[in-house]
Amino acid sequence: xxxxxxxxxxxxxxxxxxxxxxxxxxxxxxxxxxxxxxxxxxxxxxxxxxxxxxxxxxxxxxxxxxxxxxxxxxxxxxxxxxxxxxxxxxxxxxxxxxxxxxxxxxxxxxxxxxxxxxxxxxxxxxxxxxxxxxxxxxxxxxxxxxxxxxxxxxxxxxxxxxxxxxxxxxxxxxxxxxxxxxxxxxxxxxxxxxxxxxxxxxxxxxxxxxxxxxxxxxxxxxxxxxxxxxxxxxxxxxxxxxxxxxxxxxxxxxxxxxxxxxxxxxxxxxxxxxxxx
Amino acid sequence: xxxxxxxxxxxxxxxxxxxxxxxxxxxxxxxxxxxxxxxxxxxxxxxxxxxxxxxxxxxxxxxxxxxxxxxxxxxxxxxxxxxxxxxxxxxxxxxxxxxxxxxxxxxxxxxxxxxxxxxxxxxxxxxxxxxxxxxxxxxxxxxxxxxxxxxxxxxxxxxxxxxxxxx
Numbered sequence: 001x002x003x004x005x006x007x008x009x010x011x012x013x014x015x016x017x018x019x020x021x022x023x024x025x026x027x028x029x030x031x032x033x034x035x036x037x038x039x040x041x042x043x044x045x046x047x048x049x050x051x052x053x054x055x056x057x058x059x060x061x062x063x064x065x066x067x068x069x070x071x072x073x074x075x076x077x078x079x080x081x082x083x084x085x086x087x088x089x090x091x092x093x094x095x096x097x098x099x100x101x102x103x104x105x106x107x108x109x110x111x112x113x114x115x116x117x118x119x120x121x122x123x124x125x126x127x128x129x130x131x132x133x134x135x136x137x138x139x140x141x142x143x144x145x146x147x148x149x150x151x152x153x154x155x156x157x158x159x160x161x162x163x164x165x166x167x168x169x170x171x172x173x174x175x176x177x178x179x180x181x182x183x184x185x186x187x188x189x190x191x192x193x194x195x196x197x198x199x200x201x202x203x204x205x206x207x208x209x210x211x212x213x214x215x216x217x218x219x220x221x222x223x224x225x226x227x228x229x230x231x232x233x234x235x236x237x238x239x240x241x242x243x244x245x246x247x248x249x250x251x252x253x254x255x256x257x258x259x260x261x262x263x264x265x266x267x268x269x270x271x272x273x274x275x276x277x
Numbered sequence: 278x279x280x281x282x283x284x285x286x287x288x289x290x291x292x293x294x295x296x297x298x299x300x301x302x303x304x305x306x307x308x309x310x311x312x313x314x315x316x317x318x319x320x321x322x323x324x325x326x327x328x329x330x331x332x333x334x335x336x337x338x339x340x341x342x343x344x345x346x347x348x349x350x351x352x353x354x355x356x357x358x359x360x361x362x363x364x365x366x367x368x369x370x371x372x373x374x375x376x377x378x379x380x381x382x383x384x385x386x387x388x389x390x391x392x393x394x395x396x397x398x399x400x401x402x403x404x405x406x407x408x409x410x411x412x413x414x415x416x417x418x419x420x421x422x423x424x425x426x427x428x429x430x431x432x433x434x435x436x437x438x439x440x441x442x443x444x
Contacts, residue, residue, distance in 0.1 A: 052417040052427075059419035066336015149366045153335055156369065156443045157423070164418050 005143045005211055010077040013144060022206040023144055024078055025096070026213060029201060029250060030135075031071035032097035035087060036258065037128060038064035039265050040101065041121075043110045049118060060125075060161050067154050074146065088266040089273065092254045095262075096201060099245040100193035101128060102258040110264075119172065119179075119186035126165035127190050127227060131197045133158060134223040135213065143211035166230070173234040187239055194242035198223060201250035285356075289321040293351050297328075300346045303339045304422045307386045310343060314374025317365060324358040326351050331370035333443065334423040340364065372443045388425065389439035396444070403439045405430035413437075 007013050013020050041061035048054045072083035080086065103124075106116035136158060139151035172183045198220035200207050208215045228238055247253040297316055298309045310316055310330070318329040328347055332340055348360040372391035375383075380390035384406040392401060404411050410432035417427040418441075425438045 055421075055427075056417055056419035059423055062338070063334065063336050063423060066334065070335055149369070150335070153332075153366050153369050156371075157334055160418055160441065 006145065007143055008145050010074075010146070014078065018206060019210050020078055022203050022210050022212060023147075024075060024080060025201055025203040026207050027071045027075050027078075027147075028096040029098075031068045031075065031086075032095045033101050033128070033132075034064040034071070035068035036095070036097045036261060037101035037125070038062075038068060039261055040103075040105055041125070043105055043114075044116065044121065047110075047114055047116055056164055060164065063157050063161070067157075070150050070154075074150075084269070085273065088269040090262075092258045092262055093252045095249070095254060095258060096252065097249050097258075098193070098196045098199070099247055099249040099255060100124060100190065100197060102249065102255060102261060103193070104257050104260070117182075117186065119182035120189055121186075122165060122168045122172065123183065123186040123190045126162070126169055127194055128197065129158065129162050129165055130227050130230070131194075131219075131223045133162060134219055134226065137222075138214040138219060141211075142213060147212070169230070169236075170234045173236050183236070187236070191239045192243045193245045195244040196249060199244075199248070199250045286321050289326070289354065289356060290319050292354055293319050293321065293326050293328075293357070296350050296354060297347065300343070300350050303342045303346070304424075305383070305386060305388065307382045308375075308379050310347070312376040312379035312382070314376065315343075315370060317368070321357070324356055325361065326354070326357050326359070327361045327363065329363050329365045331366070331368065331374070332364050333370050337423055339422075370443065372440060375440075383440065387435075387437050389428070389437060391440040391442045395442035399442075401442060403428055405433060405435065406437050406439075407435050408433040 005019075007019065013023055038061040041057055041064065044057050045054060048057050068087070069083065072086045075081070075086055076083045101124075105121060106114070108114040108116070133155075136151045136155045140148055140155075142148045142151070169183070172179045174180075198216050200213070200216050204216060207213060213219070224242075231238055245255075247255055249258075294311065294316070297311050297319070300310050302308050302310055302313050302315075305313075313333070315331050315333065316328065317331050318327075320327045328351070330340075330343065330347070344362045344364075347362050351357055351360045372395070373393060375390065383390045387406055389403050389406045392399070395401070402411060403413050403415075405413050405428075408430060410430055412432045413428050413430050415426060416429050416436070420427045420438050424440055424443070426441055427436065428439055429436050
């Protein structure tokens with residue numbers, strides 16, 4: 001298999017081991033990014049600035065969790081284990097999400113004096129969302145037909161997430177001095193990690209060669225061009241090239257924050273993984 | 278093209294489809310899943326009915342309930358021994374799939390129907406389902422279900438919901 005390959009279903013994908021491996025590697029990135037950021041989003045429940053935001057943030061987290069489920073299901077179809085187990089029983093080192101999505105929401109713990117950073121939540125969700133948009137658009141042309149189909153569906157939902165975060169960004173950018181200051185601090189923090197988003201990990205060459213998604217550089221350019229345009233329109237100064245974190249999440253290196261997230265979200269599941277819910 | 282279906286199969290499929298009119302969208306009980314445009318295919322083969330369903334939202338938590346409700350309904354049909362429900366994404370569900378006459382039912386339930394033939398970049402203007410006024414405002418893009426938003430009518434002073442355009 002090489003260029004112009006088209007794989008209609010999982011049986012065909014499994015016929016070429018290299019293809020199946022590249023597909024699985026990409027799916028773990030897609031699934032883990034959405035899953036972990038949805039978890040961080042769910043940790044805002046009851047803490048968001050107002051009740052409408054609680055509803056909105058939960059709704060978006062639910063959508064993202066739903067997207068992750070679809071990708072975990074595709075991995076299950078490839079024979080890599082049960083979707084629920086993939087989400088809840090893997091150790092941190094097996095996760096391939098970018099570091100940006102695993103960072104804690106701020107100081108404190110959800111159940112213990114949370115002092116979460118709302119400006120960081122806005123910028124992180126929006127910047128990630130803008131990258132996800134570019135990624136989904138590229139996946140419409142993916143050689144793996146089931147992935148192209150589901151990406152089309154996800155785009156119809158995702159556009160509402162972008163609309164939502166756009167409103168927050170614009171309003172905070174043009175609000176009080178304090179709001180603007182917090183937003184700029186949020187941007188600076190997100191920018192320390194954001195450069196890793198477009199990484200396709202260790203198997204990037206095969207992922208691209210098999211036509212699963214466009215190359216890292218192309219994805220990165222499209223994403224940064226869109227983001228720059230949005231920052232400009234909101235009157236925000238462009239922070240320049242985004243940095244990359246010390247740990248490389250796409251290679252399975254993670255901060256302690258991911259361990260904390262996994263321990264919390266899988267606590268009940270791990271009590272009895274065969275229980276029926 | 279030859280049609281290999283027996284008349285018995287065809288009549289069973291028609292009965293199943295008719296029965297599905299009674300399976301409501303769990304989050305909008307005035308509308309059936311057929312009217313929502315979510316039932317893509319109903320096929321009967323040797324007593325096994327296979328139903329293809331188009332989810333409105335990927336992560337909709339009502340999907341499992343719908344699956345169960347469909348199974349419970351169709352297993353009642355004479356000659357049906359098993360019901361298989363599959364969620365499919367081709368074609369993708371869009372809000373234009375909602376049956377035209379179901380749009381009034383949505384209004385009667387206090388939900389503004391989605392705009393027809395919505396295109397990227399179109400502005401989403403929503404009329405109040407109670408008084409038809411266009412003097413409405415969006416309170417929250419997200420509502421009690423993934424597919425709905427919350428609005429307020431400044432004319433009749435009622436809060437209401439609207440189905441998001443999905444296109």
